[in-house]
Amino acid sequence: MWELERDSKPPDLNRARCAIVGTGRLGRALTGALRDAGVAVAGPLGRGADGEGAEVVLLCVPDAAIAAAAAAIAPGPLVGHCSGATTLAPLAPHEAFSLHPLTSVPADGPARLAGAHAAVAGSSGRAQALATALADRVGLVPMPVAEEDRVAYHAAASLASNFLVTLEAAAEQLAAGAGVERAALVPLVRATVENWATLGPERALTGPIARGDEATVARQRSAIAERAPQLLALFDTLSERTRALAAAGAEATA
DSSP, X not given: OOOSOOSSOOOOTTTOXXXXXXXXXXXXXXXXXXXXXXXXXXXXXXTTOOOTTOSEEEEOSOGGGHHHHHHTSXXXXXXXXXXXXXXXXXXXXXXXXXXXXXXXXXXXXXXXXXXXXXXEEESSHHHHHHHHHHHHHTTOEEEEOOGGGHHHHHHHHHHHTHHHHHHHHHHHHHHHHTTOOHHHHHHHHHHHHHHHHHHOHHHHOOSHHHHTOHXXXXXXXXXXXXXXXXXXXXXXXHHHHHHHHHHHHHHHHO
């Protein structure tokens, strides 16, 4: 599939002309970050742009739009996408790369790219080197992720970020019924995430399940069934997984 030059050096980002296609959150964030880092960037451009005059084109478009956006790019530049779950196949026949910042880009306010990791891949040695150089230039920490691992990697990101927000929304809803505001939960959530990051899941786990206090868990379940029955299935699933985690932690320290 990939018939282009594989052994030449990647474009020098101090001189190369780059184009960003996609005017959404990530497109705007990467355009600004690259410009601030001294890279000549055109964009963010709308979908359908052909990337004329650019040596590097980065597509910041939804997964379903990558193939069409890539098809609009004239032959010549290295073409990349920013999808976490998508392989390089939709970019053919361009020499291709991918750069997926493993961070959350808010609708409002600046994106925090520096210090976050980024999954990188390339269809050639120089394409991989370019993805790595782009990540380095904006302060991201590049990490190679194989094609066959992309979907699992992205699912892990969804669990760590998207589903965490969903879980905290459930906690906020239940707390509100008890007259407790979201702000009261925030220090607990932050401390928990810091403990998980520092200690790992088994050592960071606290609460009645970790203590083996099933009587309290049963009372919690009854309260949820009465006040927020739509959350009961979520509570049961999380309780089961938490018991398994507590058991693993107990085995590790036995």
